[in-house]
Each structure stands twice: as C-alpha cells, then as structure tokens.
Amino acid sequence: MSLTAEESEHILPADQSLGDVTDQLARIPLDFPTRGRWLIALALSSLLLLLFFVAVTVLFTRGVGVWGLNIPVNWAFAIHNYVWWLGIGHAGTLISALLLLMGREWRNSLNRFAETMTLFAVVCAGIYPILHLGRPWYVYWMFPYPATMQVWPQFRSPLEWDIWAVLTYLTVSVMFWYVGLVPDLAAARDRARPRGWRTFFGVLSLGWRGSAVHWLRWQQAYRLLAAIAVPLVVSVHSEVSLLFASSQIPGWHSTIFPPYFVLGAAFSGFAVVAMIAIAIRALFHLRNLVTDDHLDILGKVLLGTGLMTAYGYVFEVFDALYSGNAHDLQTLQDRLFGSYAWTYWGAIIFNFVFLQALWWRGARRTPWSLFLISLSVVVGMWLERYMILVTSLYRDFLISSWGSYTPTFWDWATYFGTIGLFMVPFLLVIRVFPVISIFETKEILHEEQAEPSHA
Amino acid sequence: MPEPRPYGVLAEFKEPEGLLEAARRARAEGYRDLDAFTPFPVEGLADILRLNDRRVLWLGLIGGCTGFAIALAMQLFTNFDYPINVGGRPLYPLSAFAVVAFELTVLFAAAFTAIGMLALNRLPRLSYPVFAAARFYLASKDRFFLCIKADDPRFDRSETPRFLQALGAESVELVAE
Numbered sequence: 001m002s003l004t005a006e007e008s009e010h011i012l013p014a015d016q017s018l019g020d021v022t023d024q025l026a027r028i029p030l031d032f033p034t035r036g037r038w039l040i041a042l043a044l045s046s047l048l049l050l051l052f053f054v055a056v057t058v059l060f061t062r063g064v065g066v067w068g069l070n071i072p073v074n075w076a077f078a079i080h081n082y083v084w085w086l087g088i089g090h091a092g093t094l095i096s097a098l099l100l101l102m103g104r105e106w107r108n109s110l111n112r113f114a115e116t117m118t119l120f121a122v123v124c125a126g127i128y129p130i131l132h133l134g135r136p137w138y139v140y141w142m143f144p145y146p147a148t149m150q151v152w153p154q155f156r157s158p159l160e161w162d163i164w165a166v167l168t169y170l171t172v173s174v175m176f177w178y179v180g181l182v183p184d185l186a187a188a189r190d191r192a193r194p195r196g197w198r199t200f201f202g203v204l205s206l207g208w209r210g211s212a213v214h215w216l217r218w219q220q221a222y223r224l225l226a227a228i229a230v231p232l233v234v235s236v237h238s239e240v241s242l243l244f245a246s247s248q249i250p251g252w253h254s255t256i257f258p259p260y261f262v263l264g265a266a267f268s269g270f271a272v273v274a275m276i277a278i279a280i281r282a283l284f285h286l287r288n289l290v291t292d293d294h295l296d297i298l299g300k301v302l303l304g305t306g307l308m309t310a311y312g313y314v315f316e317v318f319d320a321l322y323s324g325n326a327h328d329l330q331t332l333q334d335r336l337f338g339s340y341a342w343t344y345w346g347a348i349i350f351n352f353v354f355l356q357a358l359w360w361r362g363a364r365r366t367p368w369s370l371f372l373i374s375l376s377v378v379v380g381m382w383l384e385r386y387m388i389l390v391t392s393l394y395r396d397f398l399i400s401s402w403g404s405y406t407p408t409f410w411d412w413a414t415y416f417g418t419i420g421l422f423m424v425p426f427l428l429v430i431r432v433f434p435v436i437s438i439f440e441t442k443e444i445l446h447e448e449q450a451e452p453s454h455a
Numbered sequence: 456m457p458e459p460r461p462y463g464v465l466a467e468f469k470e471p472e473g474l475l476e477a478a479r480r481a482r483a484e485g486y487r488d489l490d491a492f493t494p495f496p497v498e499g500l501a502d503i504l505r506l507n508d509r510r511v512l513w514l515g516l517i518g519g520c521t522g523f524a525i526a527l528a529m530q531l532f533t534n535f536d537y538p539i540n541v542g543g544r545p546l547y548p549l550s551a552f553a554v555v556a557f558e559l560t561v562l563f564a565a566a567f568t569a570i571g572m573l574a575l576n577r578l579p580r581l582s583y584p585v586f587a588a589a590r591f592y593l594a595s596k597d598r599f600f601l602c603i604k605a606d607d608p609r610f611d612r613s614e615t616p617r618f619l620q621a622l623g624a625e626s627v628e629l630v631a632e
Contacts, residue, residue, distance in 0.1 A: 017597065018494065018596070018597035019596055019597040022494070022595070022596045022597060023596075144529060144533055150536075150537065151537055152533035152534075152536060152537045153533065154539060155529075155530040155533060155534065155551065155552060155555060156534070156541065156544070156548060156551040156552075158554075160555075161554040161555055161558075164554070164555045164558045164559065165554065165558050168558040168559070168561055168562040171562060171565070171566070172561060172562060172565045175565050175566065175569040176565070178569075179569050179572070183495075183595070186595050187494070187595040187596065189595075190592040190593075190594075190595045190596065191592075191595075191596075202581060203579075203581065206573065206578045206579035206580075206581070207578055207579050207580040207581040207582070207583060208578065209492055209583055209585060209586070209594070210492045210493050210494060210594050210595060211490055211491070211492055211576075212490055212491040212492070212493065212497075212500050212501060212504055212506060213490065213501075213504075213506050213508065213576075214576045214578075215493065215495075215496040215497075215500075215501075216496075216501045216506050216508060217508060217510075217511045217572050217575055217576055218496070218572060218576075219496050220509070220511040220512055220572070221511050221515075221568045221569060221571070221572035224511065224512060224515045224564075224568050225565055225568055225569065228515075228519075228561050228564050228565055229565075231557075231561070232558075232561045235554065235557050235558065235561075236558075239554050239558075242554070439494055439495040439595075440495070442494055442495050442597070443495040443496070446471065446495070450472075
C-alpha cells in the first residue's frame, strides 16, 4: 500500500523517549543552560526598557508636544506602533488556537512561546493608547463608572470599542496561556529539587495531578478557549481597522480594511514567531523539537499570509480606482508618488519581494535565511502601518490644511523602548517557565511512535 | 486500634495502552471508583472510566450569554442615561453595540470556562494523598497510573493490589488517606 508523504511524515525524530523530552524541557528553567547569552540579551533589553521609562517620563512631564504629531497628522507613531504590536500578537493566538482546533499537531512545539509573545506584544500595544492620551491619568474615563459629572463613555464610538477589545484580548490570552501552562508547571514541580523552585512551581501548578477526570475537563476548557480565541483575534483586529475605516479620511474609509488588517497582522506575527523559534532553538539546543520541518511549515505559512496581504494591497488600489472619488485618487497618488512614497515602496519591497525566496525549500529550511526574511517582513509591516497613517493624513480634503510629519527623537525613543518592554518580560518568562509545551510535545511524540511504521 | 483507611491503590504502567487495558479489566472485574493519572490526556480513557462531565462547556455557554446581556444592557443604559445627538444618528444602533457585545461575550465565556474548569476540578489543592506515593512523580513524566479507590465497594486491602499486579503493573502501591 502506498502512502502519501503527508501520512508517513513525522515531525519529531522518533529516537527520543517521553522521559527524555520531559527532562530536556523541564531542565531549561531549573538548570538554565545558556546563562551568558541570556544575560547579554537581558542587559541589552533592559537598556531599551530604561529608554522606554526615560521617554515616558519626558512625555508625561512635557506632554505629547515632544512627539512629532501635529495637525493634520494627529495620529502618528502612537497608533502606528499600537497597530503594529497588536498585529504581531495575533499570530501567537492563531498558531495556538486555530491550529489546535484544526488538529495540526506541529503547533505543539511552537505554541508556548508564541502565546508568550502574544501576551507581551499586547502589553506593548495596549500601553500606546494610554500614552497618547495627553492626560494619561484620566484613562479611567474610558470605563463606565458612576461619575459625579453624570456622564458615560460613548459606546457608539470606535475609540471606546478599542479599550474593550484590547483588555478582553489581553485577559483571554493570559487565561489561555495559563490554562495550557498548568500541566507543565506540575511537570517542572516534580522535577525540581531546590525548595525555592519546588514551592514556586508547586504553588503555580495549583496542585495539578493529571487525573483522568481533570484532563477531561481541562481538554474541554482548552478547546473551548481556543474556539473563542480565534474569532476574538479576528474581531480585535477588525475593530482596530474600524478606528480607521469608520472615519471619513480618504484612504481609510473602506470596507476592505478589516480583512486587510487581520491578514497583515497574522503575516507580521508569523514572521516574529519564526524569528523567535529560530532564536530559541539555537539558544536552548532544541533542534530535536523545533525541527527543520517546523521552519519549513512556518516559511510556507509566512508565504501564504504574505500573498494574502499582497492581495489586500491590490484591492486597496483597485478600490480607489474603481470608486473614482477624487480624494481617494489623490491619496493613492500621494501614496505611490508623494513625499512618503518611500514608505509605500519600502513596504512592497520588504513585505513581498524578499518573501518570494520562500518558494524555495532551501530558503525555508535554512534558519538564517528564514530569519532575515522574517525580519524584512516585520520592517515591511511597520512601514505599511506608517504609510497607511501618514499618507492619508498629511494631505486630506482641504489644501489649506495640508502638512507633513517627521517623527522626533522622543517618538523613536518610545518606540525602541517598547521593544525593551517586550523583550525583558519575554526573556524572564523563558527563564522561569517551560519554553515549549512539555505535555503536548509528549502527546504528539507518543502518537507518532504508536503509529505503525510507514517505512 | 483499627488501621487507618487507605486512599486507594496506585498501579504504574509503562504505556498508555497498558493503562487502558488495565482500566478495562478493572471495570470488567466490577471496580467502579477508578481514577487514572497520566502525563498527557490519553484518548479513550474517559470512556473506559465512564467519565462524562460536560459542565465546563455549559459554564462557557452561560458565561457567554451573561457577557452578552451585560454588554447590551450597559450600552443601552449609558446611551439612555446620557443621550448625545451625533448628527441625528440613532441613539440605540445595535450595529455600533455589536463590537463591545461580542468582546464581553468572549471575555465572560472564557472566564467562566477557565475558572469553572479549575473549580470543578477542585483546584487549587496543593496537597493530595497520591502525591505521597513513592513513584507518583513519574505521573508527570512518562508513567501512567491507575488508581482503585478505597471507597469502591469491591476494594480489598490485600486482594486489589494482587489484582493490579496480575494486570502487568510495573509497581503497585497502597496510598494512605
């Protein structure tokens, strides 16, 4: 009987036992293997985090005037990086939840750090709307509380939807991450020797004992959380796009924005997942669990989401041309040939030109080439968000209100600072928690070993 | 002085298949109060042990409905209590309320599911009799344990361990309450 490659292909090498995998993965937090390189990374990230605190202090002391935003470009780096970070976060949920429901077990080597990435990317995103308020200490005005002034937040405004979407997304991501982590915390607890670690994992694992009835309820809960996390991702980034699309600004006021944003978000996020996967497997010597096949699949997914995003670009242009609206056409021309044309063409080149290398198997399976292509996608998507914002705003309806925008030093400082805000907690988490899901890896390993050999 | 009542007997198996077979035989033998401890969810185990509990899913559904109702009520009330005329647009547009309604549906469904799962499992509970068993630390690694509890009417302090031994268990241990 002949089998297709799909059926006979095992993603994990078969010459490892369940016990080996447990020891290898649980040992990472307990007996940390790469202290030197981790400390260097932490030191550099801490510098960026320090930069973030300085930039925020300056911002809070002197006001949003330290940023380059102005009238007409009154939405700039803050919203731009908010969208960019939130988009990156979405891939973690999609990898974890969507692929779980689809029964793609290769996700089991990637989901833990992808979800961790989601958490801190959402934190970086969520901090921006607060920073850009001007008077951030009034952020609680966004919540419906019985104010003495007897006013309520305006629920018919997309700006109010935003805080509900982001906070829901953050909370649900934390719950999904933690529910998935509990059995692994128990595994780490049972491997830990020093009293401190035993207590740490003992308390956090909530006394998980792997009882059959517990697993039954756990599986129901995990799959249900996954099933509601997938539409949540779509709704959150659609809502973000509605911040733009529900306005009247040419270049924003378009119904293609929700799918266009969601696909772009997945695209940039998968790029970051690929980068983290490559870094983690090199750092912790996990080539046996994050295999070349995983990189191959990530490369294919990146290529797929990239092409879908490119389709969005095509239709954005088509939309403007088909509408025949003078302002839309003007914005299109500004994007392609205006003062900020470098952002448009930069986005095209970094997003889609280098990406084409992923058609070749070799480029997908070589860590450095996949890493560089992913990095280029991250830059490209950053330029895309810049382009969408600035090219629409700097020349809108009235010629008398045209202007220009240049980010200031403090814009850049805040932005690079958020990279520290992402990296520092991420590095701390991979230091103290199992960075790859132990029990899910064992589950797939056992499944692959139990299958009759197709060889 | 009577001996302290045990919690049950733990039998260790190397493979999930061994555990499944042992669980099936124990059911056939008439044992009813069974539990198993495994490093990952073992397919088919819940069926053999006749475990059937869908309350987590119902809790998720109830949570979702609660969130939706709260979101809708909140948005309708705030616009009723503090009406703002925005260019003559409707005061209660359901399309504008849909986003927050959806987010709160998801939020409540997720919270009910996650917290409900832990509550039904009676977790957190840091101390549990089986943790005292000598080889139980392997239940989170690569061993699969079947437990016949002392509450089972057929449980017998000397007969039950022998029965489990005969099923091919790697080790059998009486666990104190």
